[in-house]
Amino acid sequence: MSPNMNCEAVQSFSPKLTVAKRKEALELRKTMKPLMEKRRRARINDSLNHLKSLILPLTGRDNNRYSKLEKADILEMTVRFLSDIPPINTKNSADSYREGYKACLQRVSSMLPKTSLDQDACQRVNAYVQQSMSSTVPPACLNCCAQSSRTFPEIQQRLQSLKSSFGSRMESKSRIIKAEEGNSSGNAHGGSVLKLIEEAGIIASMRHCNSQNRERCFPALAQMEKVDFLSPLSVGEIIHTTAEITYASKHSLEVQVQVVAENPITGAKRMANKASLWYVPCSLQNLGKVMEVPPIEYVAEQEAEGRRRYEAQKMKRLEAKPRIEKTVPAPFNPEPYTVGFSQSLLIQYLCYPECIAHGYMDSGVMMRAMDEVAGLVLYNHCLKKGNPVTISVRDFNFNQKLKRGSILTVMGRATFTSARSMEIEVIADSMPLSDGITYRCASAFFSYVIWDNGSVPLPPLKIEGEDEQRRFEEGKAHYLQQKAMRSAEK
Template sequence: MISLYELSRIMRPDDANIVGNVHGGTILKMIEEAGCIIGTRHCNTQRGTCFSGSDVDNDRCLAALARVEHTDFLYPMFIGEVAHVSAEITYTSKHSVEVQVNVLSENIVTGAKKLTNKATLWYVPLSLQNVAKIIEVPPIEYSSPEREEAGKKRYEAQKLERLETKERNGEVITHVSLPEPYTVGFSQSSLIHLVCPSDCTLHGFVHGGVTMKLMDEVAGIVAARHCKTNIVTASVDAINFHRKIKKGCVITVSGRMTFTSNKSIEIEVFVDADPLVEAEKGKYRAATAFFTYISLDVDNKPLPVPPLKVEGEEEQKRFEEGKARYLQNKAKRLADKEQQQ
């Protein structure tokens, strides 16, 4: 049974921004590729007889990304370094797979390695014969009952949060004409992308990693417009994939600032899909997430972030919600640090 997968790739100029920091979206794309591979391999093991007893010999599947948990970017990665991505299946429910991924950067000159990212992703296996059909997941063996119970708690928590995020799906970002500097309207940005075959899985739906890369690019533009400095991804809150995006759709990726602390910026990103061929189905919200960026000087040291000018009750409400997430994540980092000591 497949439980571990590793991939490595050297970082090239196309992977980085103008000062040599590797794009957060590039790293997210590699994380998702590793997760998709191990998830698909695992879900296609033991395909002879389904666990409910039915014959599924020919019912192969592909693991589709459903959710990415909060992801921290612990250290920047640079051109010329090697990214080592390792993915491990840590929990399975009847119809979903939890994959935990670690990313190490290696300086091939000095041999020094650093842990740059830890991520948790959830996949559901979709039949290659019928994309609407979710395949049953082969179980894994746990090293202890405690690990299985902890995985079950994570599964229940993410399931509940996914349901809660659907309430935000109707919201639309509206553009403001001639906004003042440091306001939400001044920095908000959108990107339009036609989904091509190279963006898609065997099902003809967009790879989750492609979507995440576009989301990071838009969030990066928003952060750069606000700060006018070099900016890098610091963390990504849960990315929820609400609906699949089909080949031939036009997707609009929109980002707006929600909160600033002294040294960080939170940006909310929406992905809307518009089917060109099946236009009668209408535009729909496909994915949502919060990205956090920090501003760096020429020596890659953190810089103070210009405060966000909040206008109106809605922006004030989003600011307060962002502040709550910031404080919650800060407390979690401190707790994790104390636990490791």
């Protein structure tokens, strides 16, 4: 082929190839344009949803109430919020530091009522905020760390030690409520909730008690001082359990546990349970030997408040010991609505599934058994009608560890009824098959209601004898005290 013919061939085929490529590129653009537009709209929607989640808490609005907002509403709300922010004036560093510090304190003070902190904690934080706002910050404090480089490593070391200390005092875990943990109404069984609370508490206390290089120990649950059931947990919900060590004496430590429920579909969260537990560390080599608790660091006010709670629970345990020594058997053929009519009994043999690695029964398993017996008492009192629901537990004292191979006997009896609630005393005894001696291992007071889209009225409890009358009056006094405390908190 000659060079002239080759050149002519290239010139004749080039325009056709160019037109084909242009058509292909045009078709590709037509195909990709909807996809690019879809991605662009998805980015806009994601950004608006993120903006909504940021702007609603800043404006003090509830996410659940404003779950559906137009895009224009979100943008207008953001514009109004940004317009309300005062313009920043150019000032020296000292004035800017003071104003920014006070603005942060004011923001903290305004957000305190919307948090889940209790009333005492809010008052302490608010008092500190007011004190900090009234005090003046000298300009010399602004650059103290920069001017003194020798103290900077000490500050870092101090912060690291505080971080490690705080980390060993906290324990958080999340999981889903399973179907086998629910009752007939689809809510989590009260005993299952108690078991979850005890698991979080023992993990936090075990890590803290073994945080130092010394003889290893295992924390034994001594008392569950109080448990509040603020909201029922439904099967399928996500629960977030947080346990924090709030006080440590020489041989015991207090663990505060909070349970937050989350709807996995809407993301809404609510406080479900609060509990206060006390643990005693025991040596792994000799479980009868009580170990010392590693100290924790806190301010003087927190230490004084913790000391007060420690002395109060210690006094309550001493007062509770004499009154739990006697077990009253159920009478033969009792009348309806009497204490003996609703009295319930559970007997269980402790084998390997219910025991922990050291040959003793898991405290959470025993708490669930005691909660089941308390529910049966109210169920029998109401002539086997309705759905019993736990609303609170108090004075849960653990006196003796349960060994593997023992027979557990749990007995519950009613002590007091109000118009819509019942208090049940539950005691647990164990008898090891090795010696055949019965030991009192735990006791507690459960408060129950019959729930049917709300608490329903209960039949009054018929009192027989001086002992039942005394228990009734004690339960009534505690009921009125708790009612007054709830009214004061409102």
